[in-house]
Amino acid sequence: MTYSPKFLSGSDIRQKFLNFYAQREHTILASASLIPEDPTVLLTIAGMLPFKPIFLGQKQAPTPRATTSQKCIRTNDIENVGRTARHQTFFEMLGNFSFGDYFKEQAIKWAWELSTEVFGLPPERMVPSVYEEDDEAFAIWRDKIGVPEHRIQRMGKDDNFWVSGPTGPCGPCSEIYYDFHPERGDKNIDLEDDSRFIEFYNLVFMQYNRDIDGNLTPLQSQNIDTGLGLERMAQILQSVPNNYETDLIFPMVEAAAELAGIEYKKADEKTKISLKVIGDHIRAVVHLIADGVSTSNTGRGYILRRLIRRVVRHGRLVGIEGEFTTKIAETAIQLSQEAYPNVREREKVIKAELQQEESRFLKTLERGEKLLQEVIAKVKQKKQTEIGGKDAFKLYDTYGFPLELTQEIAEEEGLTVDVEGFNAAMQTQIDTSQGAHETIDLTVQESLDRLAEKIHPTEFLGYTDLQSPAMVSAVLANGKTVENAEAGTEVQVVLDKTPFYAESGGQIGDKGYLCGDNLVVRVEDVQKESGIFIHYGRIERGTLQLGDTVTAQLDRACRRCLQANHTATHLLQAALRKLVDESISQAGSLVAFDRLRFDFNLSRSLTPEELQQVEEQVNTWVAEAHEADVNIMPLEEAKAKGAIAMFGEKYTSDVRVIDFPGVSMELCGGTHVRNTAEIGAFKIISESGISSGVRRIEAVAGSSVLDYLNVRDKVVRELSDRFKVQPEEVTERVAKLQAELKATNKELDELKTQLALAQSNQLLDLAESVGSFKVLVAQMDGADPDSLKTAAERLQQKLGESAVVLGSTPAEGKVSLVAAFSPKVNKEKKLLAGKFIGTIAKRCGGGGGGRPNFAQAGGRDPSKLAEALEIAKQQLVEGLK
Secondary structure, three states: OOOOOOOOOHHHHHHHHHHHHHOOOOEEEOOOOOOOOOOOOOOOOOOOHHHHHHHOOOOOOOOOEEEEEEEEEOOOOHHHOOOOOOOOOEEEEEEEEEEOOOOHHHHHHHHHHHHHHHOOOOHHHEEEEEEOOOHHHHHHHHHHHOOOHHHOEEEOHHHHEEEOOOOEEEEEEEEEEEEOOHHHOOOOOOOOOOOOEEEEEEEEEEEEEEOOOOOEEEEEEEEEEEEEEHHHHHHHHOOOOOHHHOOOOHHHHHHHHHHHOOOHHHOOHHHHHHHHHHHHHHHHHHHHHHOOOOOOOOHHHHHHHHHHHHHHHHHHHOOOOOOOHHHHHHHHHHHHOOOOOHHHHOHHHHHHHHHHHHHHHHHHHHHHHHHHHHHHHHHHHOOOOEEOHHHHHHHHHHHOOOHHHHHHHHHHOOOEEOHHHHHHHHHHHHHHOOOOOOOOOOOOOOHHHHHOOOOOOOEEOOOOOOEEEEEEEEEEEOOEEEOEEOOOOEEEEEEOEEOOOOOEOOEOOOOEEEEEOOEEEEEEEEEEEOOEEEEEEEEEEOOEEOOOEEEEEEOHHHHHHHHHHHHHHHHHHHHHHHHOOOOOOEEEEEEOOOOEEEEEEOOOOOOHHHHHHHHHHHHHHHHOOOEOEEEEEEHHHHHHOOOEEOOOOOOOOEEEEEEEOOOEEEEOOOOOOOEHHHHOOEEEEEEEEEEOOEEEEEEEEOHHHHHHHHHHHHHHHHHHHHHOOOHHHHHHHHHHHHHHHHHHHHHHHHHHHHHHHHHHHHHHHHOEEEOOEEEEEEEOOOOOHHHHHHHHHHHHHHHOOEEEEEEEOOOOOOEEEEEEEOHHHHHHHOOOHHHHHHHHHHOOOOEEEEOOOEEEEEEOOHHHHHHHHHHHHHHHHHHHO
């Protein structure tokens, strides 16, 4: 007989999971960011990651029980996305966590109850696995849940034993698999058979601490960490063959198919793979950008850029023309906004980042793919199987075509790439380069490679001149060279000489104007390739003609901001090396008009005191008005003098040295102030970890400091007015209010307890005798779970050998139940509070459990409380006779 599960949307599955555990006294916590607090991890890769400090004993748990729907990103199997049924980059992990509260039996019971009663999965289709040495979990599945012994699979350490690292908390796992083909029988069950089984729930029992020698000792607090894959459960309940065809991803797949003019169901397998990649990746990039990641050549930014470029390329493979990512992103935003509102709040940022990266890459892609296909044809013609390293490097160096994309396309053609040859060519380029060289994504198809034969490298005048006459050497519009362009046209302009600084070494390109007779071109960015500067802009007035003489004029205010921020970055590094660790080295930077960012190697976070000292040191150097000494000298001489190299730069035999004597000396091609006093002021905004061993400081300098302080001054003034205190008294006032609130809450808790005890005294007369025992079942309206617990324990102690069950409705839509049984009730009558109260709670749409002598439970149907308590009384009277 074919089983068709009841359809539930992905949203319904998420909400039912969270509600299920909320009704069992779990606190629903919001998803953490994809940018983790853990500096050893680049992205949030698991639902438990935000709780790692708690499990490691480094942080106090905010609540004994928690449940979350956590956004996760994994790219280690990116090549399998779209090819298998379940590999994804972005996924949601539904989890329930216990921090020293309940343990194995309760976790297993709830997982089973959720799967069978809430999601309606037939027990005969579920197969649990346990760690091969975990007899306790095996017995729970067999004796408490009732799974036949032959269906419980024992698995080895590699599969079913979770570890947090070489040392620390660890423990066995128990996984639940869904069987798509139970007709194949129970003999020789192979859970590795993906065509038959899917693991959808993993229960981790953290019960040991592992030392450096691998020895295990029991933890003082035993924890539960579970994860249920939302997309996998959706695949099961929606009866689709893979995760991509669930309502969590398929709307993006359909949107891509519609743009390509394709009907997904009728498409061939290769096309389906591309559509699945688009659907999966667009969801990932929407959430990455929403959480603050932007494209770059390193770290998270590199992952984001790679995902976007894969979307664009697969869009081209299925026939989508032009820019399309923002259209599919809108579908992803609509699907996610209810659960994750920040995607809609950051809509403009998401779409702008996508549009910019897609626009750049589309033009790179067309030229690069054409040349790569020519290389592939030659390799196959020679009956070879490997693309040479020099060819791969030429694609990367000249056309900005990423190595991993070359490898991906080569793999599709049954070829490999000589990576060692690629690296060797890269090193040769570094060794023989005649100047700092930045590989960028060109925005033209045939432009500079052909023009390079006719155009000389651009002469850069910007170290001394902010304005200069220049001749237009080339004009490009819509990716093609043109003789002229009219007002309103987006253009790329090459000049014979320029004062504009091109993006390099972390400093962004200058802004400004190209002016002539009745001509104005607004320049928004400047990039360079092989010594040729490309001015990106828009013609605001007139016609731009090849060969024209124009006045290239910088936006002086923007240049001053860049100079201040760039010099401040040098001073920041010097201060860190002086005050924190002299071995600190740069790992990346950004010098923008309104801010600066400095990444550096350090295995720990900076203390507030260290940050203050660093900030004060930089400002001291600013106030001391150190003059800049700029020189060109041999590289070896610069190194001998102690000059520090800038991250990402490649140096020739002669280098430019920026020296503020006694403060900072670095090799740098960027623009700087002539005197540190021109910076004005420096303020650190934040310090954080961005990857394993890499920290990031974000700061402002110059006029941006005033903007930053004005915002905070406004906040302080508003707080001062609201609290009616002086600005310097705000902190003290807030602390006083917090103390008063804490004291009030404590008093309230004490009053609740006293009220519960007073009410409990009135209930003593309701106790009935059943043989040698007393039975008391009653309702205490309004009592919260803690008060109910206190009352039940006190009543049981006063009544002696007795069984006490109390219930209340502490809030709308909630039921709280407790049971307190004396030892004699347990031993002689075999009545266990945990098992008993769990059964009663089901009458109120809930569940629970605990120890034999005391247990708590919850429910979600207050209208059934009176009925549940009546049944409890009947069962106790019957059981104690």
